[in-house]
Amino acid sequence: MWQLLQIELYKIFRRPRTYIAFVAVAVLITIMQFGLKVDGQEYADFMLQSLGNFDVQGKLLNGYMVCYIVLQLMLVHVPLLVTLISADLISGEANIGTLRLLMAKPYSRTSIVVSKFCAVCVYTLLLLIWVAFLALFVSVVIFGKSDLFLMKNEYIVLIRQDDVFWRYGCAFCFAFVALITVASVGFFLSAFAENSIGPIVTTMSVIILFTVLGTLNLPVFQAISPYLFTTHMVTWKEFFDEKVNANNEALAGTLQNLPHIIHSVIILLIYIVVLVSATVWVMKKKDILS
Amino acid sequence: MHCAFNKFYRMKKFVLILFITHCSLFIHAQDATALINKVKAKLDKVNDYTATGVLKTDVAFIKAPVSKVVVYFKKPNHFRLQKNGGISVLPKGGISVNMGTIISTNNFTALDAGETNINNTKTKVVKLLPNDENSDVVLSTLYIDEANLLIKKAVTTTRDNGTYEVVLSYGKYADYALPDKVQFSFNAKDYKLPKGVTLDFDDSQPADKEKLKNKKGKVEIDYASYIINKGVDDKVFE
Numbered sequence: 001m002w003q004l005l006q007i008e009l010y011k012i013f014r015r016p017r018t019y020i021a022f023v024a025v026a027v028l029i030t031i032m033q034f035g036l037k038v039d040g041q042e043y044a045d046f047m048l049q050s051l052g053n054f055d056v057q058g059k060l061l062n063g064y065m066v067c068y069i070v071l072q073l074m075l076v077h078v079p080l081l082v083t084l085i086s087a088d089l090i091s092g093e094a095n096i097g098t099l100r101l102l103m104a105k106p107y108s109r110t111s112i113v114v115s116k117f118c119a120v121c122v123y124t125l126l127l128l129i130w131v132a133f134l135a136l137f138v139s140v141v142i143f144g145k146s147d148l149f150l151m152k153n154e155y156i157v158l159i160r161q162d163d164v165f166w167r168y169g170c171a172f173c174f175a176f177v178a179l180i181t182v183a184s185v186g187f188f189l190s191a192f193a194e195n196s197i198g199p200i201v202t203t204m205s206v207i208i209l210f211t212v213l214g215t216l217n218l219p220v221f222q223a224i225s226p227y228l229f230t231t232h233m234v235t236w237k238e239f240f241d242e243k244v245n246a247n248n249e250a251l252a253g254t255l256q257n258l259p260h261i262i263h264s265v266i267i268l269l270i271y272i273v274v275l276v277s278a279t280v281w282v283m284k285k286k287d288i289l290s
Numbered sequence: 291m292h293c294a295f296n297k298f299y300r301m302k303k304f305v306l307i308l309f310i311t312h313c314s315l316f317i318h319a320q321d322a323t324a325l326i327n328k329v330k331a332k333l334d335k336v337n338d339y340t341a342t343g344v345l346k347t348d349v350a351f352i353k354a355p356v357s358k359v360v361v362y363f364k365k366p367n368h369f370r371l372q373k374n375g376g377i378s379v380l381p382k383g384g385i386s387v388n389m390g391t392i393i394s395t396n397n398f399t400a401l402d403a404g405e406t407n408i409n410n411t412k413t414k415v416v417k418l419l420p421n422d423e424n425s426d427v428v429l430s431t432l433y434i435d436e437a438n439l440l441i442k443k444a445v446t447t448t449r450d451n452g453t454y455e456v457v458l459s460y461g462k463y464a465d466y467a468l469p470d471k472v473q474f475s476f477n478a479k480d481y482k483l484p485k486g487v488t489l490d491f492d493d494s495q496p497a498d499k500e501k502l503k504n505k506k507g508k509v510e511i512d513y514a515s516y517i518i519n520k521g522v523d524d525k526v527f528e
Binding site for chain 1: 346347348350351352353354355356357371372373375376377378379380381382451452476478522
């Protein structure tokens, strides 16, 4: 199994396509950081206009805040980059004609499929570590540290700077589960195709469709919204909300809605298990002709 | 003849009452001004201070932790609250208005508005009307502990920042008229940001939505210590 994983990782990191995601992430985050460094104060002032008769004192645009802004935008697009690899894993082999050869090796089909999936997990993890390094560590170096001031739709959350880091740690772990879910969708679709374009485009379409359905606040779509994986992918934001006591004082080290986070993780894990199992089942039954 | 005498007598009585009332009001106004001046003289003993304390924010739509703050004051009205390396959210023009600022000018009319008890302390109620038409403060009502020359409560109505109430508790710094605790209450306006701005497209809501309907806001500072008249660098207020 370990040998299979090593082979799969070698195949992934040998292809130039793999590095597109790393370069794209670096370019996007750098551009965002540059924009916020140059015009960030205007952005902050715009946000603060809605606070009316309140004064906000302190370093609002700090590394933690920049990381949150970057993640809000990035975690919508990173899944698309993960798709480039996950949806190519099986179909890519079918396309170049090596799938039959691979399946002829003295390993069970389950081991081969699972090792491919594990390789995607490693790739996703590395991509996420790259995002975390650029979005969090580089932002902290450029913008410095301070409390995290988040303006949500109906309320404001102020998190002490010594209470922020673990939240990012948890948020990135959650994001990993969310990205693996997307990878599973691409991986599953990859089992049906003879070339990688089809599953890549289909996975992206599924993500876009589910996101749109979840965003539209229409009763007909709200009924299915809790079952869409895209609805739960944004739950990482829950790590940046605190509980308050009877005096309305925010309690450091608490999470406002832990059950919601757990619920989302369970839903995402169900997606992963079902899709990977289905992929294994499909591959075991598949008559491989290419 | 008798009727005319009666009319003249009633008129005289009315004029006399009017005169006494006017004199009484004038004396009361004088009393109130004198009291304000005494309080002002006590407050004037403090040229500057650096204080450490704990800030508590109780506004329905703000989730803020209790935090340690350093407060700087320098005459005439420089005030700065700093949260060590952190961010603080304070009502505009409110918490920075200390008692010294309210009565820092002589350009007001003080009116005696009777007496009342604040926390079992007998206080004199004085209404301050600024003479300057452009003043941001429209009316201030001070509740003064006459015996100790301490302002126990102030209700101030401003043009731009609404009405706010400051309740002060004194302890070991009472000789300088510096409070151990300041409670600042105000009306918080509605807060709502479009989802397009916050990028919060999910429908997750805070647990207690009812709390958000409470429009009253409160900010409290518990002062632990003061360093008085030791000088404060002007750079602090930049």
